[in-house]
Amino acid sequence: MTAPIETTGVAREAHPEAIADAAGARIEGRSLGQIAWARFRRDRVAMAGGVVIIFMVLVAIFAPLITDVIGGGPTEYHDDLLDPVLNIPTGSFGGASWDHPLGLEPVNGRDIFSRICYGARISMLVAFLATLLSVVLGVVLGTVAGYFGGWVDGLISRAMDVFLAFPLLLFAIAIGSSLQGEAFGLHGDTLRITVLIFVIGFFSWPYIARIVRGQTLSLREREFVEAARSLGATDRHIIFKELLPNLVGPILVYSTLLIPTNILFEAALSYLGVGVQEPTASWGGMLSAATPRYQDAPMFMVVPGVTIFITVLAFNLLGDGLRDALDPRSR
Amino acid sequence: MTEGARAGDDVNVAQAGEPEAASRREPGDVLVRVRGLRKHFPIRSGMTRRRAGTVKAVDGLDFDIREGETLGLVGESGCGKSTTGRMVMRLLEPSEGTIEFGGRDLTRLSRGQLRPLRRDFQMIFQDPQSSLNPRHTVGTIVGLPFRLQKVTPEGGVKKAVQELLELVGLSPEHYNRYPHEFSGGQRQRIGIARALALRPKLVVADEPVSALDVSIQAQVVNLLDDLQSEFGLTYLIIAHDLSVVRHTSDRVAVMYLGKIVEIADREDLYSSPKHPYTVALMSAVPVPDPARRESRDRILLKGDVPSPMDPPPACRFHTRCWKAQDICKTQEPPLAELTTRHQVACHFPENMPTEDGAGEAVLLAKPAPADAVAAGEGAEAVAETSAEAPAETSADGAAEPVAESSTDSPAETPAAASPKAPDEAPGKDTPPTPAP
Ligand SMILES: Nc1ncnc2c1ncn2[C@@H]1O[C@H](COP(=O)(O)OP(=O)(O)OP(=O)(O)O)[C@@H](O)[C@H]1O
Ligand code: SF4
Ligand SMILES: [Mg+2]
Numbered sequence: 001m002t003a004p005i006e007t008t009g010v011a012r013e014a015h016p017e018a019i020a021d022a023a024g025a026r027i028e029g030r031s032l033g034q035i036a037w038a039r040f041r042r043d044r045v046a047m048a049g050g051v052v053i054i055f056m057v058l059v060a061i062f063a064p065l066i067t068d069v070i071g072g073g074p075t076e077y078h079d080d081l082l083d084p085v086l087n088i089p090t091g092s093f094g095g096a097s098w099d100h101p102l103g104l105e106p107v108n109g110r111d112i113f114s115r116i117c118y119g120a121r122i123s124m125l126v127a128f129l130a131t132l133l134s135v136v137l138g139v140v141l142g143t144v145a146g147y148f149g150g151w152v153d154g155l156i157s158r159a160m161d162v163f164l165a166f167p168l169l170l171f172a173i174a175i176g177s178s179l180q181g182e183a184f185g186l187h188g189d190t191l192r193i194t195v196l197i198f199v200i201g202f203f204s205w206p207y208i209a210r211i212v213r214g215q216t217l218s219l220r221e222r223e224f225v226e227a228a229r230s231l232g233a234t235d236r237h238i239i240f241k242e243l244l245p246n247l248v249g250p251i252l253v254y255s256t257l258l259i260p261t262n263i264l265f266e267a268a269l270s271y272l273g274v275g276v277q278e279p280t281a282s283w284g285g286m287l288s289a290a291t292p293r294y295q296d297a298p299m300f301m302v303v304p305g306v307t308i309f310i311t312v313l314a315f316n317l318l319g320d321g322l323r324d325a326l327d328p329r330s331r
Numbered sequence: 332m333t334e335g336a337r338a339g340d341d342v343n344v345a346q347a348g349e350p351e352a353a354s355r356r357e358p359g360d361v362l363v364r365v366r367g368l369r370k371h372f373p374i375r376s377g378m379t380r381r382r383a384g385t386v387k388a389v390d391g392l393d394f395d396i397r398e399g400e401t402l403g404l405v406g407e408s409g410c411g412k413s414t415t416g417r418m419v420m421r422l423l424e425p426s427e428g429t430i431e432f433g434g435r436d437l438t439r440l441s442r443g444q445l446r447p448l449r450r451d452f453q454m455i456f457q458d459p460q461s462s463l464n465p466r467h468t469v470g471t472i473v474g475l476p477f478r479l480q481k482v483t484p485e486g487g488v489k490k491a492v493q494e495l496l497e498l499v500g501l502s503p504e505h506y507n508r509y510p511h512e513f514s515g516g517q518r519q520r521i522g523i524a525r526a527l528a529l530r531p532k533l534v535v536a537d538e539p540v541s542a543l544d545v546s547i548q549a550q551v552v553n554l555l556d557d558l559q560s561e562f563g564l565t566y567l568i569i570a571h572d573l574s575v576v577r578h579t580s581d582r583v584a585v586m587y588l589g590k591i592v593e594i595a596d597r598e599d600l601y602s603s604p605k606h607p608y609t610v611a612l613m614s615a616v617p618v619p620d621p622a623r624r625e626s627r628d629r630i631l632l633k634g635d636v637p638s639p640m641d642p643p644p645a646c647r648f649h650t651r652c653w654k655a656q657d658i659c660k661t662q663e664p665p666l667a668e669l670t671t672r673h674q675v676a677c678h679f680p681e682n683m684p685t686e687d688g689a690g691e692a693v694l695l696a697k698p699a700p701a702d703a704v705a706a707g708e709g710a711e712a713v714a715e716t717s718a719e720a721p722a723e724t725s726a727d728g729a730a731e732p733v734a735e736s737s738t739d740s741p742a743e744t745p746a747a748a749s750p751k752a753p754d755e756a757p758g759k760d761t762p763p764t765p766a767p
Pocket of ligand 1: 372373386387388406407408409410411412413414415571639
C-alpha cells in the first residue's frame with residue numbers, strides 16, 4: 001500500500017482543485033506525523049535499528065528473568081569452570097557453553113552473558129535518564145532563547161558555549177572520586193548512578209538547546225505565528241501550541257542521536273572507574289576489567305565491546321532514519 | 332451578547348443597519364486614521380551588537396481608511412509596505428506616530444488591552460505556505476480565532492468553521508485535513524477563512540495573491556471582492572504593482588522608500604497619475620488592450636531603490652526622477668492635496684489641469700526652471716516612447732527624458748514580456764498579473 005500513497009499525493013498536487021470531489025470516502029487528512037511514520041516503516045535499516053533497541057531495552061528490563069533461565073546471576077562465581085592455574089575459563093571461546101553462552105570472566109568466573117544483561121540496565125538507565133534531563137533542559141532553554149531573543153538569548157547562548165567548552169571528562173572524574181561515600185542522602189551505586197545521570201544530563205543539554213533554538217528562530221518568523229499573535233495569542237499559546245508541535249520532530253531525532261553518545265559517555269566513565277563499582281555489572285566496567293587480560297581471555301573484552309558497538313550503531317541508525325522520515329525537505 | 336452575535340451566522344451583524352451595496356462605493360466614516368507613522372529598525376553588527384545604522388523602513392505616513400472602502404498600498408519591494416501593514420495590525424510596534432482604529436489609538440494600548448480589540452482587525456498573509464501551521468488541521472486553524480478570543484459561536488466551533496470553509500469556496504469536509512494537502516490557492520482560502528472568522532471590520536491583506544499561480548490570482552481577488560460586499564469589510568490591500576490593486580481598490584496610496592508619494596481615488600490615480608514615480612510605475616503595468624498598448628509611454632526607471640538606511644535627502648525620488656531639479660534635492664515636497672482627494676508629494680507633478688487654479692498655484696510655487704545643463708543632468712531616465720506618443724513626459728520642458736522611438740515592436744512592451752497577461756484579461760477587469 002505504500003506506492004499508491006505517493007502517487008495520489010503527486011496527483012493531488014497537480015490537480016488540487018479536484019480534492020473536494022475525489023476525496024469522498026476518505027475525509028480524514030494525514031498529518032505530517034502519519035506521513036513520516038509511513039515513510040519510516042519503509043526504511044529497513046532504521047527499522048532494524050529500532051528492533052535492536054527494543055530488544056536491548058527488553059533485555060535490560062527483564063534481565064533477572066532472562067538470567068534465571070540462562071547464565072545465572074551476575075555475581076555468581078563459577079570457580080569450578082576456571083582453569084585453576086591460569087585462572088581463565090576452560091574450553092574454547094572463553095568457556096562458552098549452553099549454560100554460559102558468552103563464556104565466563106577470568107579470575108572470578110562470573111557469567112558474561114548475565115553481566116551484559118545487567119550492564120544493559122545501567123547503560124540504558126543512565127543514557128535514557130541523562131538524555132531526558134538534557135532534552136528537558138535543552139528544549140526549555142532553547143525555545144526560551146529562540147523565542148524571546150534579546151538578552152535572554154544572549155545569556156543562554158553564552159551558557160551553552162561555556163557548557164560545551166567545559167572539560168567534562170575531567171570534571172566527571174573529579175566529581176566521581178570526590179563523592180565516594182555518602183551524599184544527598186544517597187550512597188553506593190545509587191549515588192554514583194545519580195551523579196552520572198546529572199553530570200551527563202547537565203552537560204549535554206546544549207546540543208539539544210542549539211537545535212531547538214535554531215528551529216525556534218526560524219519558526220518564529222513564520223506567518224502562522226504572526227497569525228496567532230494577530231488573534232491575541234499569548235506567548236504561552238504560541239510556544240506550546242504553535243511552535244512545540246513543529247519542534248517534536250527535531251527533538252525526537254536529536255534525542256535519539258544523543259542517547260548513543262550518552263551510552264558511550266557512561267561506558268567511558270565506568271571504564272575510568274567513575275561509574276558503578278564492582279561487583280555491580282556495567283559495560284564500561286567490564287571493558288575496563290578485560291583490558292589487562294585481552295590476550296588470554298579475548299572474549300571477556302570482545303563481548304562488551306561488540307555490545308556497546310551494536311547498541312550505539314542501532315541508535316544512530318534509528319536517529320538517521322527518523323531524521324530522513326521527518327525532514328520535510330526529503331518529501 | 333456581542334460575542335455570540337458577532338460570531339453567529341448572520342452576515343449582516345457586523346455591519347448592522349448599513350446598506351451593503353452602498354457601503355462599498357460611498358465610504359462611511361474614517362475607520363483607520365494613521366498619523367506620522369514611523370518605523371526605524373536599528374541595525375546592529377558584530378559581537379558587541381553596537382548600532383551600525385538605522386533602516387527607516389517607514390518614515391512618516393499619514394492616511395485614512397474609510398469604513399467599507401479598500402485602500403491599496405503599492406510600491407516597489409522594500410519600500411515599507413509590509414512594515415506599514417504589520418504596524419496597523421500592531422504586530423510591530425511603531426517607532427512613532429498614532430494609529431487610530433474606530434477612534435481609539437492602538438499604539439497606546441498594552442498587549443492585554445489590545446487583545447479583545449484584535450477581533451476587529453485581521454490579516455491575510457502573503458505566503459500560504461507559511462501562514463498555516465503545518466501541524467494543525469484546517470479545523471484547528473480556522474477555529475483558532477474562536478478559541479483565542481474565547482468566542483462560542485452558535486452551534487459550536489466546528490459548525491462555524493465548516494460554514495466559513497464553505498464561504499471561501501472550500502468543502503466543509505476539509506475540516507480534518509492538513510495544510511500540506513492543499514494547493515496554494517486553497518491554502519490562501521483557508522487563511523481568508525481564518526481572517527474572517529470573527530467578522531472583523533478591517534482586513535489587512537499583505538500581497539494576498541503574489542505567491543499564487545496567475546490562473547488562481549483572479550479567483551482569490553474575486554473572492555476577496557465578494558466577501559467585502561457581503562460583509563461590508565474594509566480592506567488595506569498591499570501589493571507591489573498597480574495592476575493588482577486596480578481591480579479591488581477604491582483608493583490607492585503609492586509608497587516610495589517609506590513615504591507615501593501619492594494617494595488618490597482609483598479612477599483619478601489611474602487616469603491622471605501626478606507623481607513621476609506613479610507615472611513610471613503605471614507605465615510598467617501591462618495593458619490588456621493592444622490598441623492602447625501601442626499608444627503608450629513606458630518609462631524605465633534607472634538604478635535601484637536607494638538604501639532605506641541612507642535615503643536621499645528632500646524628495647527621496649530625486650535620484651531616479653527625470654524631472655528632478657535643484658529644489659528637489661534641498662526641499663522636501665509635502666504631501667499636498669492638489670485636486671479633490673488627490674494628494675501628491677512632488678514639486679513638479681504630472682498631469683496637472685493647466686487651466687485649473689490648483690495646478691497654477693503649484694506651478695507658481697516652483698522656482699524658475701533650471702538652466703539647460705541642470706535639466707540635462709536630471710534627464711537620465713530612459714523612456715521608451717512610441718511614435719505618436721503624447722508629449723506629456725517632455726511637456727514640462729524643464730527636463731527632457733532621453734526618449735527612444737520604438738515603433739511598436741511588441742516584444743519591447745512590458746505586456747508582451749509577461750507571457751500570460753494579455754490573453755487572460757479581456758475587458759477592463761484586469762486580473763492581477765505578476766511583474767514580468
Ligand atoms: N525586522 C527588521 N529589521 C531590520 N530591517 C527590516 C526589518 N523588517 C523590514 N526591514 C527593512 O525595512 C524595509 C521595508 O521592509 P518591508 O518588508 O516593509 O518592505 P515591503 O515594501 O513589504 O517589500 P516587499 O514588497 O519585498 O514585501 C526593507 O528595507 C527591509 O529590509
Ligand atoms: S520632480 Fe522633484 S519633487 Fe517631484 S518626484 Fe521628481 S524629484 Fe521629487
Ligand atoms: Mg512585503
